[in-house]
Amino acid sequence: MRDQYYLRQFAFKGLIAHQAHPHYSPDVMADYARALAALGRGVFPMDLIVTERYSLEQVGDGFEALISHREGFLKGIVVPQL
Amino acid sequence: MAQIGSGVTRFKEGDRVTGGISKAFATHALAAEKDLLPVPAGVDLQHAIGEPLMCVSNIVRAAAPKFGDHVAVVGCGQMGLLAIAALKQAGLGSLIAVDRIGWRLELAIKIGATHAIGADGKNPVEVVEEITNGGADVVVEVTGRPGGLELSADLIRMGQSTLVMAGFH
Numbered sequence: 001m002r003d004q005y006y007l008r009q010f011a012f013k014g015l016i017a018h019q020a021h022p023h024y025s026p027d028v029m030a031d032y033a034r035a036l037a038a039l040g041r042g043v044f045p046m047d048l049i050v051t052e053r054y055s056l057e058q059v060g061d062g063f064e065a066l067i068s069h070r071e072g073f074l075k076g077i078v079v080p081q082l
Numbered sequence: 083m084a085q086i087g088s089g090v091t092r093f094k095e096g097d098r099v100t101g102g103i104s105k106a107f108a109t110h111a112l113a114a115e116k117d118l119l120p121v122p123a124g125v126d127l128q129h130a131i132g133e134p135l136m137c138v139s140n141i142v143r144a145a146a147p148k149f150g151d152h153v154a155v156v157g158c159g160q161m162g163l164l165a166i167a168a169l170k171q172a173g174l175g176s177l178i179a180v181d182r183i184g185w186r187l188e189l190a191i192k193i194g195a196t197h198a199i200g201a202d203g204k205n206p207v208e209v210v211e212e213i214t215n216g217g218a219d220v221v222v223e224v225t226g227r228p229g230g231l232e233l234s235a236d237l238i239r240m241g242q243s244t245l246v247m248a249g250f251h
Contacts (some may be wrong), residue, residue: 002227002228002229003228004228004236005177005228005231005232006164006232007086007235008227009232009235009236009238010245012240013235013238013239013240013243014240014241014242015235015238015242015243015244015245016242016244016245017245017246017251018144018145018244018246018247019141019247020137020141020144020246020248021250021251022136022137022140024140024144025136028102028136028140029116029117029119031137031139031140031143032100032101032102032119032121032132032135032136032137032139033119034139034143035132035135035136035138035139036100036119036121036122036130036135037119038130038135038139038219039095039121039122039125039129039130039135039150040122040123040124040125043167043168044124044129044135044138044164044167044168044202045167045192045193046126046129046131047129048189048193049160049163049164050128050129050131050162050191053128054128056107056109057109059107064240065107068180071185072099072185074159074189075134075160076130078107079128080108080109081097081109
C-alpha cells in the first residue's frame with residue numbers, strides 16, 4: 001500500500017476537512033446516545049451489517065476473516081456464549 | 083449487567099447496556115457507569131455495537147449536509163454503509179456510494195444510496211461531476227487509504243465543501 005498522500009487537491013479545491021476521529025467529538029457520550037436512539041428507531045440495518053458471529057475461542061478466525069476481504073464479510077462480532 | 087457496584091444509580095442487574103469498554107474479549111468486563119448507556123428495548127443485543135455506531139454519529143454530525151446537497155461516501159465497508167444509512171434523507175440532492183466492489187455497492191443501494199459507482203470501470207470523478215453538476219458538496223472518506231483520500235478530494239466541489247475523514251485513525 002502506498003504511504004504517500006498527494007494533498008494538492010485539498011488546496012486547489014479549497015475544501016474544509018474534518019477529521020472525525022472520536023477525539024473530534026465534543027461529547028462522545030452524546031454521540032453514543034444519538035446512535036443508540038437511532039438504533040432503536042431502526043435507522044441502522046444491522047441484520048445486513050453484522051455478517052459473522054464468533055465465540056471467544058474463534059476470535060482468531062474472526063481477525064483472519066477481517067483481513068481476508070472475502071466476499072460477503074462486513075462486520076464480525078464476538079458472542080461469548082455462542 | 084451481571085453485577086453493579088455500590089453507588090451506581092442509573093443501572094440495575096439484568097439491564098442491557100453498551101458503551102466504550104476496553105478489555106472486552108471476555109464473558110464479563112468491568113466498566114464505569116459513566117461509559118455505559120442502555121440498549122433500547124426491542125433491539126437485538128448482538129446489534130448493539132455501541133462504539134462503531136457512536137463513530138457513525140460523530141461522522142454524520144461532522145458531515146452535516148444541507149438541503150439539496152450532493153453527498154458522496156467513499157468506501158462501503160461496514161462504516162461506510164452505516165454512514166449511508168444515517169445520512170439518507172429525502173432532501174439530499176443525491177447520496178452517492180463509491181467502492182470498487184460490486185456486492186458492497188448493491189448493499190449501499192439497498193440501504194439508501196441513490197447512486198452506486200466505482201465498480202464498472204468508469205471514472206468516478208467524471209460520473210460524480212455528471213450527477214452533481216460540478217462535484218459533491220460533502221464527501222465522507224471511509225477507506226483510510228491514500229488513494230481513497232485523494233479520490234475524495236477529486237470528487238468534491240470547489241470552494242469550502244466539506245470533506246469528512248472517517249477512515250483514518
